[in-house]
Amino acid sequence: MTDTPAPRHIPDRLDKPLSSAIFSWEALLVVIAVAIFAVNSFASPYFLDPWSLSDLTFNFTEKGLIALAMALLIISGEIDLSVAAIVALASTMMGMAVQAGAGTPVLVLIGIAVGLACGAFNGLLVTRLGLPSIVVTIGTMSLFRGIAFIILGDQAYKGYPESFAFFGQGYVWWVFSFELALFLVAALIYWFVLHRTSFGRRVFAIGNNPVACQFSGVRVDRIKFILFCLTGLMSGIASVLITSRLGSTRPSIAQGYELEAITMVVLGGVSILGGAGSILGVVLAAFIMGLVTFGLGLLNVPGIVMSIFIGLLLIIVIALPIVWRRLREGRFA
Amino acid sequence: MKNFLKYREIWLLAGIVVLIGLISTRFPGFADPANLRQVFNDTSILMILALGQMVVILTRSIDLSMASNLCFTGMVVAMLNAAHPAIPIPVLIMIALAVGLVLGAINGFLVWRLNIPSIVVTLGTLTIYRGATFVVSGGAWVNADQMSPDFINFQRAAFLGIPVLSWIAIIVIGLFFLVMTRTQIGRSIYAIGVNPTASVYAGIDVGRTKFIVFCISGMIGGLAGYLWISRYVIASVEVANGYELNIIAACVIGGISIAGGIGSVGGAVLGALFLGIISNALPVINISPFWQMAISGSAIILAVVLNARGERRQGRIILRKAEAA
Numbered sequence: 001m002t003d004t005p006a007p008r009h010i011p012d013r014l015d016k017p018l019s020s021a022i023f024s025w026e027a028l029l030v031v032i033a034v035a036i037f038a039v040n041s042f043a044s045p046y047f048l049d050p051w052s053l054s055d056l057t058f059n060f061t062e063k064g065l066i067a068l069a070m071a072l073l074i075i076s077g078e079i080d081l082s083v084a085a086i087v088a089l090a091s092t093m094m095g096m097a098v099q100a101g102a103g104t105p106v107l108v109l110i111g112i113a114v115g116l117a118c119g120a121f122n123g124l125l126v127t128r129l130g131l132p133s134i135v136v137t138i139g140t141m142s143l144f145r146g147i148a149f150i151i152l153g154d155q156a157y158k159g160y161p162e163s164f165a166f167f168g169q170g171y172v173w174w175v176f177s178f179e180l181a182l183f184l185v186a187a188l189i190y191w192f193v194l195h196r197t198s199f200g201r202r203v204f205a206i207g208n209n210p211v212a213c214q215f216s217g218v219r220v221d222r223i224k225f226i227l228f229c230l231t232g233l234m235s236g237i238a239s240v241l242i243t244s245r246l247g248s249t250r251p252s253i254a255q256g257y258e259l260e261a262i263t264m265v266v267l268g269g270v271s272i273l274g275g276a277g278s279i280l281g282v283v284l285a286a287f288i289m290g291l292v293t294f295g296l297g298l299l300n301v302p303g304i305v306m307s308i309f310i311g312l313l314l315i316i317v318i319a320l321p322i323v324w325r326r327l328r329e330g331r332f333a
Numbered sequence: 334m335k336n337f338l339k340y341r342e343i344w345l346l347a348g349i350v351v352l353i354g355l356i357s358t359r360f361p362g363f364a365d366p367a368n369l370r371q372v373f374n375d376t377s378i379l380m381i382l383a384l385g386q387m388v389v390i391l392t393r394s395i396d397l398s399m400a401s402n403l404c405f406t407g408m409v410v411a412m413l414n415a416a417h418p419a420i421p422i423p424v425l426i427m428i429a430l431a432v433g434l435v436l437g438a439i440n441g442f443l444v445w446r447l448n449i450p451s452i453v454v455t456l457g458t459l460t461i462y463r464g465a466t467f468v469v470s471g472g473a474w475v476n477a478d479q480m481s482p483d484f485i486n487f488q489r490a491a492f493l494g495i496p497v498l499s500w501i502a503i504i505v506i507g508l509f510f511l512v513m514t515r516t517q518i519g520r521s522i523y524a525i526g527v528n529p530t531a532s533v534y535a536g537i538d539v540g541r542t543k544f545i546v547f548c549i550s551g552m553i554g555g556l557a558g559y560l561w562i563s564r565y566v567i568a569s570v571e572v573a574n575g576y577e578l579n580i581i582a583a584c585v586i587g588g589i590s591i592a593g594g595i596g597s598v599g600g601a602v603l604g605a606l607f608l609g610i611i612s613n614a615l616p617v618i619n620i621s622p623f624w625q626m627a628i629s630g631s632a633i634i635l636a637v638v639l640n641a642r643g644e645r646r647q648g649r650i651i652l653r654k655a656e657a658a
Contacts, residue, residue: 081578131637134395135591138578139633146627153623255575259397259456272450302472304570308464315443315457322447 025269029284032317033291040295047298054175058245060264060290061179062238063257064283067264068190069234071282073227074265075194077207077274078133080228082122083235084257085144090114090239092148095157095249104163111240112233118144119232123225133228141258148251157249168245179241183286186234191279203227207274263314264289288313341588344639345603352610359618370495376609377502378560380602382576383583384509385553387601388546390584391526393593394451396547398440399554400576401462406432406558408466411475411484411568418481425484429559430552436462437551441544451543459577467570477566485563498560505553510598522546526594582629583608586636607632 194200268285270277587604589596
């Protein structure tokens with residue numbers, strides 16, 4: 001196993017955890033994914049069934065869609081903790097529209113528009129007032145979910161039209177669900193935008209050195225605003241999917257999604273300090289998290305214990321290259 | 334006078350007085366000393382937690398695992414109490430502090446020795462500690478009737494007319510005040526937040542200091558674990574779920590800069606009080622508690638906007654930002 005150089009268009013991670021130690025981050029993720037896949041297929045006879053593998057994808061597609069946009073945001077040096085609250089608010093608005101008798105196209109439009117509006121609100125607060133995004137989005141997280149709680153109280157909205165169920169439950173071809181197809185298409189689009197366009201290069205540049213960017217004429221604030229809008233938009237789309245899959249809206253919907261999406265992004269090799277990362281890594285991390293939760297689910301491991309594995313996975317994968325490098329250099333303190 | 338008005342604590346205090354005044358117009362008994370004592374007591378745990386979070390944030394780090402630590406430690410002491418009711422409460426509190434310390438030290442070690450950003454470390458331990466609570470308890474709850482009367486009544490006992498819980502909060506506030514203003518470690522914590530590089534040259538061991546602040550926030554989380562469980566007399570995996578953000582919110586409202594280096598004990602305490610008053614007032618003035626999240630969310634955003642006006646200084650924990658030329 002020799003060093004594979006990082007792809008040309010991706011700047012090295014700030015601390016070069018693995019590319020300099022063994023091989024690329026993405027390769028490590030592939031190895032982990034294959035290992036978990038193998039363990040799963042040995043551990044449960046039901047795992048390798050195509051329909052069961054198809055079910056697996058529902059474990060990560062919704063959070064994965066959010067993680068794609070979140071990756072760009074974190075690469076640019078910002079963060080959005082309000083994504084799950086946006087999902088809840090968008091879902092609540094769709095629920096209200098259903099009560100008013102809205103049809104499927106209107107519902108989808110509302111979900112996406114509410115997501116976009118929330119993202120724009122975050123973006124405005126961060127860029128216009130120059131506030132740290134981590135605090136702004138802690139605030140809007142309570143605000144958005146709070147509005148959902150005010151509207152819904154402790155009840156739930158049901159009665160979504162039958163055609164609406166397609167987004168979260170439908171299949172486009174054989175075992176390929178609409179959710180998975182949408183996730184893969186979105187991943188391709190985000191890959192293209194981040195790694196093949198000047199917009200993507202600017203996102204990296206802002207994360208690496210915002211001051212230099214500002215001075216070289218990059219409209220830092222405008223790009224950050226667009227990234228917040230994108231994250232809101234993806235949360236709106238995720239809201240349509242999850243609402244359609246569950247067929248109901250509760251104010252506690254998507255609780256904890258923000259941390260899972262961020263975990264996917266970080267696990268995917270995006271530096272939390274900004275400036276480095278790749279979409280391929282995020283997609284692989286999304287698959288890994290889906291595999292872990294699904295595999296443990298087949299083994300009847302309760303959800304809360306799965307979170308131990310996700311947490312350990314996050315810390316071990318981040319720590320591994322650092323420990324490895326220190327061991328090689330013989331200076332592990 | 335002008336200097337006096339520069340202090341955020343004065344503004345916060347004024348805000349709290351106005352808030353109490355407004356609530357009193359709807360519910361006259363609210364400003365009653367007995368009721369205010371009650372509000373203070375209800376907010377004690379949040380104040381203690383906010384202080385623990387404050388020292389972490391001051392060093393440009395963040396501890397997202399505090400609520401999970403609280404949940405785990407609370408479960409451990411509750412189970413110990415249920416199994417061995419003879420263990421005296423002070424010993425249980427020591428155990429809670431020790432368990433919390435270990436959990437905090439794990440965070441601190443990963444941040445110190447492996448240089449992993451604290452937001453990543455504590456994001457991981459947030460889920461690990463809560464999962465560990467399930468593992469130790471097997472998913473079972475510890476109910477009020479399994480806890481010994483001492484366990485439940487200790488913090489409710491009145492001393493000089495004030496419950497022990499409030500006294501614990503007062504002692505913790507006093508200790509933090511002394512440490513932050515009168516000791517070397519307190520100065521080091523501020524120094525690291527203001528300028529980590531300069532701190533290294535000034536002879537401060539940045540990594541070790543960060544390790545210490547995580548140990549402090551861990552111990553605080555553990556202490557709050559006992560207090561929380563004995564106050565709400567139920568230990569389950571769901572305890573304080575999502576509460577880590579309330580703690581950070583209290584700090585932010587209290588004027589502690591998330592970019593590190595700025596903040597005070599008084600600020601953290603008043604920030605927590607502000608949130609505590611809101612949550613106490615809503616039911617008595619007949620506003621549905623469902624409004625609580627939206628109101629505290631707006632308060633946080635307002636506080637950040639005011640913070641930014643006050644500071645106009647850019648530093649950060651998770652990012653570096655373009656200083657607009």
